[in-house]
Amino acid sequence: MIKKTTQLLAVLTITAWTSSINATPILAGTIINFDIGPLGGLDQDGGLPQSLYSSVDCDGDGDDDVWNHMGQTTGSTFFGGIQDIDGNELDATVTLRADGVLNRNGNANNNAWNNAQDVPTEVMNTWYYNVSGTMQLSLSGLDASLMYTVELFNSFGSWAGINNLSDMMVNGVFADGSAGPSTASAGNGWNRYTDGFIPKAGLTFSNVSATGGNLLVSTFSGPNPTVQAIRIEAFSMPEPSILAILGLGLVGLGWSRRKKS
Numbered sequence: 001m002i003k004k005t006t007q008l009l010a011v012l013t014i015t016a017w018t019s020s021i022n023a024t025p026i027l028a029g030t031i032i033n034f035d036i037g038p039l040g041g042l043d044q045d046g047g048l049p050q051s052l053y054s055s056v057d058c059d060g061d062g063d064d065d066v067w068n069h070m071g072q073t074t075g076s077t078f079f080g081g082i083q084d085i086d087g088n089e090l091d092a093t094v095t096l097r098a099d100g101v102l103n104r105n106g107n108a109n110n111n112a113w114n115n116a117q118d119v120p121t122e123v124m125n126t127w128y129y130n131v132s133g134t135m136q137l138s139l140s141g142l143d144a145s146l147m148y149t150v151e152l153f154n155s156f157g158s159w160a161g162i163n164n165l166s167d168m169m170v171n172g173v174f175a176d177g178s179a180g181p182s183t184a185s186a187g188n189g190w191n192r193y194t195d196g197f198i199p200k201a202g203l204t205f206s207n208v209s210a211t212g213g214n215l216l217v218s219t220f221s222g223p224n225p226t227v228q229a230i231r232i233e234a235f236s237m238p239e240p241s242i243l244a245i246l247g248l249g250l251v252g253l254g255w256s257r258r259k260k261s
């Protein structure tokens with residue numbers, strides 16, 4: 001009995017050890033793809049399942065891209081088991097949670113993308129939606145010392161000509177950094193047909209910092225908010241020395257101007 005317990009403990013220890021050494025932190029250059037809305041449960045790691053798509057190669061490394069399937073609309077649960085675009089299992093602290101989602105749906109009829117903007121058609125064929133109110137997707141466990149590019153994809157044609165406007169924000173601001181009002185191209189009153197479906201465009205938020213809780217919160221509000229996919233890429237903050245040199249340059253410029261006048 002003692003021997004068996006010892007063996008069991010050894011197995012558990014090794015399992016915990018190997019899963020911890022396999023986990024990868026988010027580094028500069030890490031890309032994470034989320035396919036929002038596909039059917040399917042959790043995978044064997046108890047977290048989000050993944051699929052590989054060969055139709056596009058977003059990062060151009062010649063390998064199929066990994067997409068995490070966020071299909072759980074129950075809310076209030078942070079789902080881990082997330083992989084980066086190369087299939088590396090990320091730290092268990094990296095999780096995604098959905099709030100305010102009414103349901104998910106999917107079909108190919110309202111999608112004109114055909115692998116546009118490095119997003120597989122299959123990914124765009126599924127989505128989350130609500131009929132009113134605000135949907136939120138919160139990505140937690142990010143490195144606050146990095147910065148992020150967030151791309152939101154909300155783009156389909158409606159069979160009834162109903163292409164409601166929705167506001168899309170990340171951490172409470174539009175893509176131009178303002179809290180609004182702003183332009184549709186920055187996410188204020190985004191028309192999923194004329195702003196997304198026809199030009200086959202996503203909405204890119206550049207230079208986003210994770211908030212205090214290491215969070216990136218994407219919100220979708222309006223009469224019929226929808227979202228089909230999210231992509232996040234991490235990058236390093238500009239070197240402090242470069243900023244310092246720029247700052248010194250500006251001070252110097254001010255000094256020389258003052259001397260002339």
Ligand SMILES: [Ca+2]
Nearest residue numbers: 061063064065
């Ligand atoms: Ca790839």
Ligand SMILES: [Ca+2]
Nearest residue numbers: 045047048081
């Ligand atoms: Ca997984």
Ligand SMILES: [Ca+2]
Nearest residue numbers: 036123126228
């Ligand atoms: Ca989708």
